[in-house]
Amino acid sequence: METINHDRLKRLFLELVQIDSLSRRERDCALRLKRELEAAGARCQFDRAGEKVNGNTGNLIAHVDGTLSNVPPLLLCSHMDTVVPGEGVKPVLEGDIIRSDGTTVLGGDDKSGCAIICEVLHQLREKRIPHGPIDVVFTICEEVGLLGAKFLNLDLVRAREGLVYDSDAPGYLFVRAPGAQVLTFKVRGLEAHAGMYPERGISAIKLAAEAVAAMRLGRIDEETTANLGLIEGGRAINVVPNEVVIRGEARSRDAAKLKTQVEHMIDCFKQAVARAEVTVEGKSYKAELDYTAKDEYAAMNVPDDAPIVRKVVKAAERCGRVVKPEAMGGECDANILNQRGLVVANLGTGMREIHTVREWLDVNDMIGTAEVTLELVKIQAGA
Ligand SMILES: [Zn+2]
Numbered sequence: 001m002e003t004i005n006h007d008r009l010k011r012l013f014l015e016l017v018q019i020d021s022l023s024r025r026e027r028d029c030a031l032r033l034k035r036e037l038e039a040a041g042a043r044c045q046f047d048r049a050g051e052k053v054n055g056n057t058g059n060l061i062a063h064v065d066g067t068l069s070n071v072p073p074l075l076l077c078s079h080m081d082t083v084v085p086g087e088g089v090k091p092v093l094e095g096d097i098i099r100s101d102g103t104t105v106l107g108g109d110d111k112s113g114c115a116i117i118c119e120v121l122h123q124l125r126e127k128r129i130p131h132g133p134i135d136v137v138f139t140i141c142e143e144v145g146l147l148g149a150k151f152l153n154l155d156l157v158r159a160r161e162g163l164v165y166d167s168d169a170p171g172y173l174f175v176r177a178p179g180a181q182v183l184t185f186k187v188r189g190l191e192a193h194a195g196m197y198p199e200r201g202i203s204a205i206k207l208a209a210e211a212v213a214a215m216r217l218g219r220i221d222e223e224t225t226a227n228l229g230l231i232e233g234g235r236a237i238n239v240v241p242n243e244v245v246i247r248g249e250a251r252s253r254d255a256a257k258l259k260t261q262v263e264h265m266i267d268c269f270k271q272a273v274a275r276a277e278v279t280v281e282g283k284s285y286k287a288e289l290d291y292t293a294k295d296e297y298a299a300m301n302v303p304d305d306a307p308i309v310r311k312v313v314k315a316a317e318r319c320g321r322v323v324k325p326e327a328m329g330g331e332c333d334a335n336i337l338n339q340r341g342l343v344v345a346n347l348g349t350g351m352r353e354i355h356t357v358r359e360w361l362d363v364n365d366m367i368g369t370a371e372v373t374l375e376l377v378k379i380q381a382g383a
Helices: 006-017 027-039 049-053 108-126 204-213 255-274 307-318 333-339 363-380
Strands: 043-046 060-064 074-079 092-094 097-099 134-139 161-164 172-177 179-188 218-221 224-233 243-252 277-280 283-286 288-297 324-327 343-347 360-362
Touching (some): 006 027, 006 097, 006 363, 027 134, 074 333, 108 134, 108 360, 108 363, 161 333, 172 307, 172 333, 179 204, 179 255, 204 255, 218 255, 224 255, 243 255, 288 333, 307 363, 343 363, 360 363
Parallel strands (some): 074 134, 161 343, 172 324
Antiparallel strands (some): 092 097, 097 360, 172 343, 179 243, 179 288, 218 224, 224 243, 277 283
16 A cells, blocks of 8 residues: 655645635636646646636646556546635644634535545656556536536546545445435416405415425435425515415435426425416406426436446455445535446545534545545556
């Protein structure tokens, strides 16, 4: 097992977290990473994803040529953007534990992944470890809908299997993650004076309430959840409301269950609206429903016996570690990459309490993940 350069990894990580890189503003971070990748012998280019998302840079894509031929290329991927509050990060050190100062996130999500990948490339070069081709992808806009991965120019990526480094628990290899649909329901009733002619109105709020009350929400089963998170409607307390809009989502790791849940939610609204009808001065009025259900991202479902999974588990064993394929509740670039035909699992880096101002990380966890990755590169090369 190779010895990782602890100080270099820690130094790069500390430098990266102090470069602001909110979503769509990753350029400074990308330029710093480009310099690091080039120092490790990689050729860098940017794709045009930035133009499509109104950002200030595209995805950073780097190629490292193999020293061996006939080895399938390996993808190593992490994202450069961070969530708010994420500007002006001042890391606080207690030995190898790195925290934010409590006013921002740390940005270990996902600069830990970026730093680990750079260190792996340094190791390969310095120690002349025989390896196949490696593609590095540092994406933009992961935190705002996986946009960098969605618009990634796959013509620039040779690898068809690899790893995303974007989860907190070291020792976990996430292979399953939910797909999601975003739902919008617009219920239209009929406006009327609430005090004088309530019988001439159809309350959109009441219909929506009936639909929601009949709906299965929250945890549906072990791999499926649903939520209605936004509601707006009505104009005044003395007017029977003629419109209400409700927005929500459903997630499942199983595509069929996701479809069933979405249909159930739509059906609840349809049934509530179908019952509502009034006749005003001989003319009949019916409530109406408009809805949309859009795929937010597809589920990720890499089989436990996929070659990339087996190779990572074996690499961990060689390092005296245990890495287990698991299911996660959130989403990451791997959802999109798998949807786009690659086979990509998500390996933990040590980032903890992410998306909070209490975010922290232990450098030794990053070292562990870098060690496993180096072994993976060797196994990929047949060693
Ligand atoms: Zn992340």
